[in-house]
Amino acid sequence: MSRRGGRRTVAVVTGTRAEFGLLAPVMRAVAAHPRLRLRVVAAGAHFLPPARTIREVRAAFPRSVAAEVRMQRAGAGERLEDAAAVGRGMEGFARAFAAMRPDWVVVLGDRIEAFAAASAASIGGIAVAHIHGGDRAEGIADEAMRHAITKLSHVHLAATARSAERIVRMGERVEHVRVVGSPAIDGLRGIRAMGDAEAARLGDPRVVVLLHPSGLEDGDEARLARGVVEGVRRSGLGPVLVLAPNHDPGRTVVMSELERFGAAAKQAEHLPRERFVALLKRLAGRGQRGVMIGNSSAGLIEAAAVRLPVVNVGPRQEGRERAGNVADVPLGKVGRVGVIAEALKRAASGDRPRAGHPYGDGRAGVRIARVLADVTVEPGSAGLLRKRNRY
Numbered sequence: 001m002s003r004r005g006g007r008r009t010v011a012v013v014t015g016t017r018a019e020f021g022l023l024a025p026v027m028r029a030v031a032a033h034p035r036l037r038l039r040v041v042a043a044g045a046h047f048l049p050p051a052r053t054i055r056e057v058r059a060a061f062p063r064s065v066a067a068e069v070r071m072q073r074a075g076a077g078e079r080l081e082d083a084a085a086v087g088r089g090m091e092g093f094a095r096a097f098a099a100m101r102p103d104w105v106v107v108l109g110d111r112i113e114a115f116a117a118a119s120a121a122s123i124g125g126i127a128v129a130h131i132h133g134g135d136r137a138e139g140i141a142d143e144a145m146r147h148a149i150t151k152l153s154h155v156h157l158a159a160t161a162r163s164a165e166r167i168v169r170m171g172e173r174v175e176h177v178r179v180v181g182s183p184a185i186d187g188l189r190g191i192r193a194m195g196d197a198e199a200a201r202l203g204d205p206r207v208v209v210l211l212h213p214s215g216l217e218d219g220d221e222a223r224l225a226r227g228v229v230e231g232v233r234r235s236g237l238g239p240v241l242v243l244a245p246n247h248d249p250g251r252t253v254v255m256s257e258l259e260r261f262g263a264a265a266k267q268a269e270h271l272p273r274e275r276f277v278a279l280l281k282r283l284a285g286r287g288q289r290g291v292m293i294g295n296s297s298a299g300l301i302e303a304a305a306v307r308l309p310v311v312n313v314g315p316r317q318e319g320r321e322r323a324g325n326v327a328d329v330p331l332g333k334v335g336r337v338g339v340i341a342e343a344l345k346r347a348a349s350g351d352r353p354r355a356g357h358p359y360g361d362g363r364a365g366v367r368i369a370r371v372l373a374d375v376t377v378e379p380g381s382a383g384l385l386r387k388r389n390r391y
Helices: 017-032 054-060 079-100 112-123 142-152 161-169 196-201 218-235 251-264 273-284 302-306 339-349 364-374
Strands: 008-014 036-043 065-069 104-108 127-131 155-158 177-179 207-210 240-243 265-268 291-294 310-313 326-329
Touching: 008 017, 008 079, 008 112, 008 364, 017 036, 017 054, 017 104, 017 127, 017 273, 017 364, 036 054, 036 079, 036 112, 036 364, 054 065, 065 079, 079 112, 104 112, 104 364, 112 127, 112 142, 127 142, 127 364, 155 161, 155 364, 161 177, 196 273, 207 218, 207 273, 218 251, 218 291, 218 310, 218 339, 240 251, 251 265, 273 291, 273 302, 291 339, 310 339, 326 339
Parallel strands: 008 036, 008 104, 036 065, 104 127, 127 155, 155 177, 207 240, 207 291, 240 265, 291 310, 310 326
Antiparallel strands: none
């Protein structure tokens, strides 16, 4: 691998709107480091309508986007169609990496874009650094991909101490596992709460619904989404803002149920990260009594950091570490009359959650850049690339 001018080339792969928000501080830290060169590879769901969030990526890093890899096709959301998208992604990433010859490929999480990129890089002899490995989110099929990415990776950038312990127990080298925190916390302090005028354009919500597919059968997926709609209605809390789910299998089912809100809720396909965090901060502010409901990791990470109460429904986030801001409603209780409504009312009327969470201090991006620059074993060397279980 090339280290032109003594700098290591770092290809950061982003495939979704949510994970781009987490990776942006990592990208900025890499770009600012004197011994690193940033290359952004945009892929996957960024190209899907209607949001087409590739525009955000290009706008944020206009000089660093080195490749674009199209994987999914609009309207194709079944699991076997995702499998075909992984194949297209691996081929596209392989071509991109062959052209740019990076020293590192950085991926985050558990989605198919990260899996395809890690597979192409690892098979191709390029060092992979994985952020948010070792987490548990047991309710979705992507959990297997997270652990598969761990085994494909060479340096592990864990968000919490518990996640780091799991990575080591999977047989990874202790010296290649670093606890850096979650980049989801980076930059939160610098974002101001949303003002009145902008909130008014969103319907001045008191309740934000962010419900993604959970990897369930269509009937259970619909039952879960229907329970959220009915629970919000019964709670009497409002106004309501519904954010569109991500592009996982089951999105169409979830969307059709969320449309039952009708005129009772404002709908938004996507909020850029700064606006989303600003809204969470507004809801968490004194006198607002706001609450978030759904099954997004943002409810357990970003919302915890800004002390916003969250009602987490269904199995999608089972096993993930929590702070005191979360009230869980398991799938078995979703259909019971009044359970979600009561959880929402308790969350909205109670004291604001205490500060504290397991996801770090907001300096993950800087730590990650430092690891990528300072690893003494050359990224392309056999000492790093040759994987061995430690048990």
